Amino acid sequence: xxxxxxxxxxxxxxxAAGAAVSGCAPLYARLAGGPVSLTAWxxxxxxxxxxxxxxxxxxxxxxxxxxxxxMGFAGWLEEQLAYETIDDRPADIRLRPYDLIEQDADYxxxxxxxxxxxxxxxxxxxRRVYSQRQxxxxxxxxxTDHFNIAITKGEVWAxxxxxxxxxxxxxALGNFADLLLASxxxxxxxxxxDNQANVKAWxxxxxxxxxxxxxxxxxxAGYTQADVMALARMLTGWSVQExxxxxxxxxxxxxxxxxxxxxLGETYAEGGQADGEAALRYLATHPQTGxxxxxxxxxxxxxxxxxxxAPELVEKTAVAFNRSGGDIRAMLRVVLLDGLAGWPGxxxxxxxxxxxxxxxxxxxxxxxxxxxxxxxxxxxxxxxADYEWPTPDGPPDVADAWLHNLLxxxxxxxxxxxxxxxxxxxxxxxxxxxxxDSPAALLDQxxxxxxxxxxxxxxxxxLLTALTPAQQDDLSQAAAALTAGILAAPAYQWR
Numbered sequence: 001x002x003x004x005x006x007x008x009x010x011x012x013x014x015x016a017a018g019a020a021v022s023g024c025a026p027l028y029a030r031l032a033g034g035p036v037s038l039t040a041w042x043x044x045x046x047x048x049x050x051x052x053x054x055x056x057x058x059x060x061x062x063x064x065x066x067x068x069x070x071m072g073f074a075g076w077l078e079e080q081l082a083y084e085t086i087d088d089r090p091a092d093i094r095l096r097p098y099d100l101i102e103q104d105a106d107y108x109x110x111x112x113x114x115x116x117x118x119x120x121x122x123x124x125x126x127r128r129v130y131s132q133r134q135x136x137x138x139x140x141x142x143x144t145d146h147f148n149i150a151i152t153k154g155e156v157w158a159x160x161x162x163x164x165x166x167x168x169x170x171x172a173l174g175n176f177a178d179l180l181l182a183s184x185x186x187x188x189x190x191x192x193x194d195n196q197a198n199v200k201a202w203x204x205x206x207x208x209x210x211x212x213x214x215x216x217x218x219x220x221a222g223y224t225q226a227d228v229m230a231l232a233r234m235l236t237g238w239s240v241q242e243x244x245x246x247x248x249x250x251x252x253x254x255x256x257x258x259x260x261x262x263x264l265g266e267t268y269a270e271g272g273q274a275d276g277e278a279a280l281r282y283l284a285t286h287p288q289t290g291x292x293x294x295x296x297x298x299x300x301x302x303x304x305x306x307x308x309x310a311p312e313l314v315e316k317t318a319v320a321f322n323r324s325g326g327d328i329r330a331m332l333r334v335v336l337l338d339g340l341a342g343w344p345g346x347x348x349x350x351x352x353x354x355x356x357x358x359x360x361x362x363x364x365x366x367x368x369x370x371x372x373x374x375x376x377x378x379x380x381x382x383x384x385a386d387y388e389w390p391t392p393d394g395p396p397d398v399a400d401a402w403l404h405n406l407l408x409x410x411x412x413x414x415x416x417x418x419x420x421x422x423x424x425x426x427x428x429x430x431x432x433x434x435x436x437d438s439p440a441a442l443l444d445q446x447x448x449x450x451x452x453x454x455x456x457x458x459x460x461x462x463l464l465t466a467l468t469p470a471q472q473d474d475l476s477q478a479a480a481a482l483t484a485g486i487l488a489a490p491a492y493q494w495r
Contacts (some may be wrong), residue, residue, distance in 0.1 A: 005474060010385070018138075024204065026040065036446030039476075040326065043453040043454055044452060044453050044489070046453070047065065047069070047452055047453065048066065049065075049068045049069070049072075049073045050452035050453070051346075051347050051452070052073055052336075052341060052347070053065060053068055053073070054246070054452065054495050055301050055302070055340055055347070056077070056129070056134065056135050056138055056301065056336060057135075057138070057363075058129065058134060058137065058138070058360055058363055058413075059136040059356075059359060059360025059361070059362075059364045060363075060452065061363055061366065062280065064134070064448070065452070073340075073341050074337055074341060075160065076166060077135065077333075077336055077337065078288055080133065080134060080135035080136070081173065081307050081329050081332065081333070083135065083136035084160045086132050086133050087132070088131055088132050088133050090130060090132070090133065091126065091127060091131040091133075094130055095120075095123050096399060098119035098120075098122055098123045098126075099245050100116065100119055100468040101116065101119050101120045101123060101160075101161040103161075104162065104163070104245075104247065104248050105159050105161075105162055105187065105246060105248075106245055106246040107245025108158040108161065109155065109158045109246060109247070113157045113158075115299075116158060116161070117151060117157050117387075118345040118372075118373070118376075119166075120157075120160070120161055120386075120387070121371075121376050121385075122371040122372060122376070122387045123371075123384045124371075124387075125358070125359065125362075125371035125375065125376075125379075125386070126369075126370075126371045127140075128141070128355070128359040129359055129362045129367075129369065129371070135173075135336075136172060136173055139172040139173050139328070139332070140168055140169055140172045141355070142172075142297070143168050143179065144164070144387075145172075145389075145394035145395055145397070146167050146214075146215065146394060147167070147168065147183050147189065147394075147475055148387055148393065148394035148395075149189055149192045149387070150192065150216075150387065150389060150391075151388065151392055152390070153192055154191065155191070156188055156191055156192050158247065159186075159191055159240075159247050160387060162188065162247070163183075163186045163188035166182065166186070167179065167182040167183050167189075171328075172194075172328070173326065173328050173329050173332075174327075174328060174361035175326050175328065176282035176284055176289075176293065176326035176327075176328060176454060177280075177281060177285060177325070177326050180211075180215065180280055180284045181277070181281070181284070183215070183281075184207075184211065184276070184280050185238070185249040186249070187240040187247050187249055188243075189207070190238060190239065190240055190249070191240055192392075193206045193207035194206040194211055194214060195235060195239070196205065196238075196240045198232060198235055198236050198237075198238065198239075199236055199237070199255035200233070200236045200237075200255055200257035203229060203233050203236060203256070203257070203301050204232060204233040205228050205232040207232075207235065208228050208229070208231035208234075208235055209228045210392045211231070211233075211280070212227070212228065212231065212283065214392055214393055214394075215283075216283040216284065216286065216288075216289040216292065217283065217286060217289055217292060218288065218289075218291075218292035219291075221288045226262075227263055230261040230262060230263040231261075231263055231279055233257040233259075233261050234257075234261055234263065234268060234275040234276045234278075234279050235276040236255055236256045237251050237252045237253055237254070237255050237256030237257075237273070238251060238273075239251070239252050241253075245297075251272075251273040253272060253273075256271075256273075256275070258271040258272070258275075259271075263279065264282075269272050279313075281357055283291070284326060285325065285326060287318070287322055287325055290318040290319075290326070291314065291315075291318040293317075293318075293331065294306075294314045294315070294316050294317035294318040294321060294331065294335075296397075297317060297331060297332065297335045298313055298314050298335055298339060299397050300397055301336060301339065302335065302339050302347065302348060302350070303348035303350070304348070304349075304350065304397070304398040304399055304400075310339065313334070313335065313338060313339045316334050316338060317331050317335055317339075320333070320334045349399070349494050350399070350494065350495040351398075351399035351402055351403065351493060351494055352402075352494065353384055353395060353397070353402055354379050354382035354383060354384035354402070354408075355379065355384050355386070355395075356491065356495065357382070357409060357412075358375065358378065358412065360448075360492075361412070361416060361487050361492075362416075362424075364449060364450050365416075365449070365450075365483070366427050367416070367424055367425065367426040368424070369421075369423060369424040369425075370424070370481070372422070372423040373422075374421040374422055375421060375423075376422060378412045380406060380412070381408040381411075382408045382409060382412075409487075409493070410488045412487075413483075413484045413485075413487035413488035415481040416487065417479075417480045417481070417484035417487065418480050418484070432446070432449075432479060433475050433476065438475075439464055439467055439471070439472055439475065439478040442475055442478055442479060442482060443455070443463055443464060443482050444460075446479070446483060446486055447460075447486065448485050450483075450487070451491060455486075455491070459489070459491070463482060463485050466481075466485065467481055467482070468481075
């Protein structure tokens with residue numbers, strides 16, 4: 001559905017409902033790319049854990065909110081961290097049509113790239129929307145970004161499904177050393193960062209640089225170009241099987257550099273595959289790695305500026321990493337309990353990235369969807385197509401990177417509310433409209449459903465005033481318009 005000028009202006013009017021009551025220009029005034037201010041938050045006095053739940057799920061459902069009210073946030077979190085005990089059959093059933101992506105790389109290679117990429121992306125979206133293991137899925141999303149691999153490079157599209165299955169999903173709430181070593185031997189990662197071309201005659205430094213800069217120590221850890229080249233030499237021969245069973249990890253000793261290496265002030269003389277394994281274990285347990293990962297986790301779940309807003313929390317999370325030997329759950333307990341649950345006052349703002357924005361709308365309405373091409377196209381238009389971020393650093397996790405591309409979000413809000421996406425549908429007539437007698441009552445129920453609390457009075461009146469006479473007389477029409485308005489409003493863009 002294309003937006004007519006009338007529809008667009010109406011949506012802008014509805015979207016203005018989320019604007020702050022002071023110091024915040026109308027939404028349409030920011031089309032030129034100005035910043036989006038933090039808006040007036042809904043009132044969470046009756047449900048104080050809603051903001052925290054909004055950070056650790058892809059949009060809190062009514063069932064999850066009820067569970068937190070009954071168990072407390074800490075009790076619910078512990079249940080989520082023990083994700084293996086959570087029955088996730090409803091999500092598993094929805095994924096059955098996409099079992100192609102469970103196949104090995106050599107089998108996937110006989111298919112066209114699009115035939116593999118399409119179900120792979122659909123499955124990612126469906127897990128976010130339908131899985132009951134929300135903290136686990138959030139961890140999967142975090143590590144997918146941390147160990148970013150773009151399927152647009154060569155034949156990586158055939159290798160990445162196995163990486164997602166055997167590396168990210170297997171170790172997302174496990175031990176970081178196991179996760180790092182699994183990633184280092186992942187054919188998808190080796191191919192993406194060119195280590196399959198890393199041989200003693202012509203060492204390729206690409207993976208060696210990124211594993212220190214992006215995966216472990218961080219860019220400011222004090223290592224040198226000589227250290228990068230030494231690590232590259234240790235990782236020579238770590239490659240991808242090209243014959244027989246294509247796409248499996250191999251160590252080719254014939255192209256490995258067996259000589260001793262000086263790396264990070266130490267001499268490494270193991271030789272063979274043990275050469276690189278020793279280096280990776282060292283990186284996986286280095287205190288600087290713990291600090292680097294702690295900062296990223298605090299940034300993902302709490303604040304864009306961890307070192308400024310929560311330096312003590314970063315340090316405490318790093319200590320948990322060191323004491324536990326790199327246990328990811330131990331780190332998350334600190335971030336989510338000491339950080340989120342223990343934060344004094346309102347949480348620092350976090351802007352929904354496109355993947356979070358789309359999934360939250362689908363979860364909270366709720367929607368029946370196959371996660372198909374129309375929704376994938378919208379994610380691409382918003383700037384975050386799954387598995388396509390072109391650089392190894394992964395999609396950014398700060399608001400400034402996403403504030404200036406709001407038009408696709410408004411279009412998504414309008415089309416979703418009016419059921420214009422093939423393969424995606426939500427119905428409001430049964431549960432939503434039952435017992436309601438006015439657009440105002442409907443708006444309050446939608447606000448509770450999507451925002452966890454009421455809109456501020458100025459925003460509430462702006463939405464109701466924007467309704468046409470036909471929408472004011474027909475609650476089913478008002479439901480679509482008001483839903484579009486809330487989803488497009490600034491208030492809904494924040495987690």
